Amino acid sequence: MQVSRSSLSLEQAPPISVPFRFFITAPIFGLLAALLLLAYGPAILTNRWAPATLALTHLITLGFLGMIMCGAMMQMLPVLAGSPVPKVKPVATAVHSLLTIGTLALVSGFLSGITGLFHLALTALGLGFLIFIVAISMALIRIRTPNATIHGMRLAVASLATTVILGLTVGAGFSGMTSLSQLIPLTDIHLGWGILGWIGILVVGVAYQVVPMFQLTPEYPQKLTGPLNWVLFATLIIWAPLYLAWGGGQLPKWVPDTWILLPAVGYALFAGTTLWLQQKRRRRVSDITLLFWRTGMILIAACLLLWLTSFIPAAKNQPALPLLMGIWLLFGIATSVTNGMLYKIVPFLAWFHLQNRQVALMSMGKVKVPNMKELMPDRLAQRQLYAHLATLLLLTLAPFWPNPFTYIAGLSLGASCILLLLNILQAVRRYQQVNQALSDFESSR
DSSP states (O other): OOOOOTTOOGGGOOOTHHHHHHHHHHHHHHHHHHHHHHHHGGGGGSOTTSHHHHHHHHIIIIIIIIHHHHHHHHHHHHHHHSOOOTTHHHHHHHHHHHHHHHHHHHHHHHHHOOHHHHHHHHHHHHHHHHHHHHHHHHHHHTOSSOOHHHHHHHHHHHHHHHHHHHHHHHHHHHTTSSOOTTHHHHHHHHHHIIIIIIIHHHHHHHHHHHHHHHHOOOOOOHHHHTTHHHHHHHHHHHHHHHHHHHHTTSSOTHHHHHHTHHHHHHHHHHHHHHHHHHHTOSOOSOOHHHHHHHHHHHHHHHHHHHHHHTTSGGGTTOTHHHHHHHHIIIIIIIHHHHHHHHHHHHHHHHHHHHHHHHHHHTOTTTSOOOOHHHHSOHHHHHHHHHHHHHHHHHHHHTTTSHHHHHHHHHHHHHHHHHHHHHHHHHHHHHHHHHHHHHHHHHHHO
């Protein structure tokens, strides 16, 4: 695949170890989530407030999705916007270490109930995200001519800051460090800002660049890219106090529930546009990234339809439906899209780092740089796609028939994460081999 370099600032890219440490860690957290499903079984999908369910949720949101998005942003800002993250190597080391420690401590705190683990988690996560937000914000502020992707990143970082503040507040309430009168509404708002704000807005903003570049589609229409992320962000700002007012008994629940339909419709519009652009792509052959993205986009529409059923009186007493919504949002949409991004970003990074070094050494014809398909072959990625789709199907059935589908889903999720980890390590190993060959060529001159 040929990637245009005209709009990329490749010379400002950070060392490849910066994003790769995040990408390699993500499937390990996914594997821990699979082990949790196997250990707790059906109980983990019967009550969203159960400690094991909260632990599972944060293994996916912080451990899997958070790692991928932090690593991707550190890489994308200098490459797509020409604005490198300051002190990127020590920042990446600190952020990766603190988020890893904080996530493990938080999950352990949920499972054990030990207050000290919550204190460690809140400290590590708070400090790790503070360093990340400050460093990323400094890079974003320096950009003088922002496009829709940069605006999306700025709003996503603002959403992340809101999510973290709410998360620290809620965490203090759960651990008994402070007393909160509206703990459950605050938790829901924290979740809303995390999924619809931080994850959702970042995915939309990044899609404006990576979908046309990697999937060879036409550009997103400016009528969509201009206002969409601002509308999504503004609707969340209004939704949060409406939801708190419901929690305080000042509004009926249908008011915030109806308002949240606005960002839901916005995301559905984005999903429909993405599917339409994919149909017009220049390269008609489907690849793994395309299939992952299509899965996520289709499930955005499914989530909107599922949310509409919550207004039907008979559906309000169905405890499986909120769990199904969470499964589709995290495993169906967010995890599918990030998987698809990894299968382009990882081989692309390895390819352009090797190619840049090859050009600098003038070693063309002496050391062959593998193309992206050779770095991450489709046959390996296809196995993980099948495991991921199987996991999604099994988790969709599990809220209705927890036994045996929860256990089978745990096995399938574990297989998917192991395959993803092996595929990333395959690209890393191939990169190291070619990089060593380039070093040998350099020393032999």
